[in-house]
Amino acid sequence: MPAKQLVLGAFMRPVSIHTAAWRYPGGIPDANFNLPALVRFAQTLERGKFDAFFMADHLAVMNMPMAALKRSATVTSFDPLTLLPALAMVTTRLGLIATASTTYNEPYHVARKFASLDHISGGRAGWNLVTSGNPAEAMNFGLDSHVEHSTRYRRAREFYDVVTGLWDSWADDAFIRDVESGQFFDPAKLHTLAHEGEFLKVRGPLNIARPIQGWPVIVQAGSSEAGRQIGAETAEAIFTSQNNIADAKAFYADVKSRMAAVGRDRDHLKIMPGAFVVVGDSVSEAQAKKKHLDSLVHPDSGMASLSVQLGTDAARFDLDAPLPRDLPDTNASKSARDRLILKAEREKLTVRELAQYVGGAFGTLEMIGTPATIADMMEEWLGGEAADGFNIMFPFLPAGLDDFVDKVVPELQRRGLFRRDYAGPTLRENMGLPRPANRYFPDPTKEHVAPTEAG
Amino acid sequence: MPAKQLVLGAFMRPVSIHTAAWRYPGGIPDANFNLPALVRFAQTLERGKFDAFFMADHLAVMNMPMAALKRSATVTSFDPLTLLPALAMVTTRLGLIATASTTYNEPYHVARKFASLDHISGGRAGWNLVTSGNPAEAMNFGLDSHVEHSTRYRRAREFYDVVTGLWDSWADDAFIRDVESGQFFDPAKLHTLAHEGEFLKVRGPLNIARPIQGWPVIVQAGSSEAGRQIGAETAEAIFTSQNNIADAKAFYADVKSRMAAVGRDRDHLKIMPGAFVVVGDSVSEAQAKKKHLDSLVHPDSGMASLSVQLGTDAARFDLDAPLPRDLPDTNASKSARDRLILKAEREKLTVRELAQYVGGAFGTLEMIGTPATIADMMEEWLGGEAADGFNIMFPFLPAGLDDFVDKVVPELQRRGLFRRDYAGPTLRENMGLPRPANRYFPDPTKEHVAPTEAG
Structure with missing residues (x-):
């Protein structure tokens, strides 16, 4: 049995990244917004011993032309931090990772909500720390355009x-609750933050006990230069989007070496590319499923997805010519855009062809095959230091998820690449991450000292 | 059977308003922060056919001297909008009302989270719309002092x-989800708000379907001049704090007449005084319970509570003299402060005596007696237009809650003052409130047109 095992998350907002998932035969058209269905998905993931239910987020109806928007199942969905406490009550081991933007939130609210989720779930919370670059989001929060x-x-x-x-406001043992003397906590174990920085001024303390995990698990997704650096300094999992092993190895090596440079243990950050997995009993059956799914993408949707990715309206380009070289500058995710431009050049795609590709699964890493070929690929990425695990994207629901749990997970378990049962009740235990020491009340005999202030 | 029945909420943060509740024999010292206990309380309230679990909130550890703070069970508690989705999963009819401040929140977040809670709970959400006047809260959100x-x-x-x-971004029937044509929603049933006002600039639309109740129930608690007016214009329930029937009748008449002035139906707002209820098999047994509970209030706590209520440190006053007449001006809740000053004058209390009183149940309406005397009092308030119902405050947990549900509720039901079963699955149905029409997509045959823009 190999020493190293996969970490597996499930990318669940939208529940399928694929634009046409809601139209797939046997599917749940409102899966993204159907509480009983989401409960069933969470319980299936837990049966499959997944590390976490990962819920991405946007703070707006995405800006795309109405011709495409009206075909998108993503326009209605639950707020992650409202849904995940509900799912905590119908699961016992599954991690619950929610996205929360640092651009349009107040840190006191974010700290308190994730601490609450961590307590409610018995230590299963994770925070996907993102920045918001979408202009549609900016306009819902008082601005005319995105923040640079x-x-x-x-x-x-x-x-x-x-x-x-x-989160470190209270020592883990601050609460005495001595009924006899009437003392509820020990004042020596309370710290007031009194932060004043470039952007934020927050006094504290937080009005909730320290999270069960010390801190919820810190997840990130940025892969720009700034994103990699903050990830190396602070992240415990990075959800990445390299779609080939060469790029993935380069990213992996870069981030792990940045970790070394700031004095962090490289095992304390799990790199998890998103993987769009279609399972068949044969490779050709899996390919046929994918082909059928792609055929359900409406042409209007493809052009819109492409426009979002490029940060500009692609419909005004010549659809049967290559992508123009002089794309206007954008504040959208640079890394995704650069990958697309590179792909179009490399494969000599027209704008129309690029749109069809993007309209499907957004250029993500694809694993389309049998349980054995999928496991082969995961093994190669894990062993080759291209990934520590994957954030699985299901092509359609519920079948795509059931197939993964019933067919791929057992194959991974047979090979010793994935756990047969959870290591413990907390997300940190299952992901193999240390519990951070409290920076104000450290207990060096028991806990890992996590990185704090930059530089 | 009287035509009019009581609306009953349960004030659950802190789960008991009484400072010494956590020390009461047989109690749960961490009740405020104990998920299994809170689940049990919610299920008991539902067994008692309560309209709602009402969760107040503060965005800070309250500012009181450490001598008192260290004795307060309120320093650690769940974020309401994170706890209530969890409780939605273990109840089926109980309303779930959370406080959210309009001072230190963004409306897009608030709209989305309450809409999510309403969908997750099947139409049981309520929003207690408050303003934040506490300086400790201001300092957690970038300010040096409270907002005026x-x-x-x-x-x-x-x-x-x-x-x-x-909330009105989407018509109730906007979502078609036509798998065949690939159309997910009807663009004619989507409205973009594009609000620009004195304080807020928000484009919309909201990225979640219209709430099941149209809008979650709007609850308020302010009773200043400004608070009464906004309540009359917008609230569907007001949680008030008059502690005698004369004041309560005056408040009731004032708010209902303000409603008439803005063209609202007076039955569409339920006035619910907070009521601290201690149940005994005899009046003297109930009084003995209260006396024992008050005896557990530490002297340091009483002085601190008084200081919070007055918005100034009361410990610097002569404790055995009357309250000074020249109290410094404050931005704390004016109505609560004025009531306290009046009570001290009327009853000729010293600062010390006032502190003991405040340290107990904060000057709330008290109902201390047998199920019959408590029902008598409720009947008098209901019939006398002093209240449409009550927001019940339990003296200690779990016994105080169990006593109410097992003894007082059956007595109210026998008298026809309270339902024997829920009217329906939504909070609006149970409270007798109409479902608001969508202001952009009205259906005048079915729905009530709710008040919108002021003036």
Whole structure:
């Protein structure tokens, strides 16, 4: 049995990244917004021993042309931090990771909500710390346009310091609750943050006990230069989007070496590419499923997805010509856009062809095959230091999820690549991550000292 | 059977308003923060056919001297909007009302989270719309001091317009989900708010379907001049704090007449005084329970509670003299402070005596007696137009709650003052409140047109 095992998350907002998933035969058209279905999915993931239910988020109806928007199942969905406490009550081991933006939130709210989720779930919360670069989001929060990229990242870094500082407001053993004397807590075990920085001024203390995990697990997804650096400094999992092993190995090596440079143990950050997995009893059956799914993408949707990815309206380009070289500058995710431009050049795709590709599964890593070929690929990525695990994207629901849990997971378990049971009740235990020491009340005999202030 | 029945909420944060509740024999010292206990309380309330679990909130560890703070069970508690989705999964009819501040929140977040809770609970959400006047809260959100009273209320009014406008982003029948044609929603049934006001600029639309109840039930608690007016214009329930029937009748008449002035039906707002209820098999047994409970209030706690209520440190006053007449001006809740000052004058209390009183149940309406005497009092308030119901405060847990549900509720039911079963699955149905029409997509045959823009 190999020493190293996969970490597996499930990317669940939208429950399928594929634009046409809601139209797939046997599917649940409102899966993204159907509580009983989401409960069933969470319980299936737990049966499959997944590390976590990972819920991405946007703070707006996404900006795309109405011709495509009206075909998108993503326009209605639950707020992650409202849904996950509900799912905590119908699961016992599954991790619950929610996205929360550092651009349009207050750190006191974020610290408190994730601490609450961690207590409610018995230590299963994770925070996917993102910045918001979408102009549609900005306009829902009082601005006329997005916040500039480097400003967002500087605020994100400070926001992280404040949230983790607030989580450390109380020592783990601060609460005495001595009925006899009437003393509820020990004042020596309470710390007031009194933070004043470039963007934030927050006094504290937080009005909730320290999270069960010390801190909820810190997840990130940025892969720009600024994103990699903040990830190396602070993340415990990175959800990445390399779609080939060469790029993935380069990213992996880069981030792990940045960790070494800031003095962090490389095993304390799990790199998890998103993987769009279609399972068949034969490779050709899996390919046929994918082909059928792609055929359900409406042409209007493809063009819109492409426009979102490029940060500009692609419909005004010549559809049967290559992508123009002089794309207008954008504040959208740079790494995704650069990958698309590179792919179009490399494969000599027209705008129309690129749109069809993007309209399917957004250029993500694809694993389309049998349980054995999928496990082969995962084994190669894990052994080759291209990944520590994957964030699985299901092509359609419920069948795509059931197939993964019933067919791929047992194959991974047979090979010793994945656990047969959970290591413990907390997300940190299952992901193999240390519990952070409280920076104000450390207990060096028991806990890992986590990185705090930058530089 | 009288035509009019009581509406009953349960004030659950802190689970007991009484400072010494956590020390009461047989109690749960961490009740405020104990998930299995809170689940049990919610299920007991549902067994008792309560309208709602009402969760107040503060966005800070309350500012009181450490000598008192260290004795307070309120320093650690769950975020309401994180706890209530969890409780939604273990109940089926109980309403779930959370406080959310309009001073330190963004309306897009508030609209989305309450809409999510309403969908998750099947139409049981309520929003207690408050302003935040506590300086300790301001300092957790980038400010040096509280926001001024009238500014807070102007922002609250605008905030309400934005949140309800966002809830109306989608017609109730906007989502078609036509698998065949690939159309997910009807663009003619989507409205973009594009709000620009004195305090807020929010584009919309909201990225979640219209709440099951149209809008979650709007609850308020302010009783200042500004608070009464916004309540009359927008609230569907007001949680009040008059502690005698004369004051309560005056408040009731004032608010209902303000409703008439803005063209609202007086039955569409339920006035619910907080009531601290101690149940005994005899009046003297109930009084003995209260006396024992008060005896557990530590002297340090009483002085601190008084200081919070007055908005100034009461410990620097002569404890055996009357309250000074020249109290410094404060931005704390004016109505609670004025009531206390009046009570001290009327009853010729020293500062010390006032502190003991406040340290117990904060000057709330008390109902201390047998199920019959408590029902008598409720009947008198209901029939006398002093209240439409009550927000019950339990003296200690779990016994105080169990006593109410097992002894008082059956007595109220016998008298026809309270339901024997829920009217339906939604909070609005149980409270007898109409479902608001969508202001952009009205259906006048079916729905009530709710008040929107002021003036």
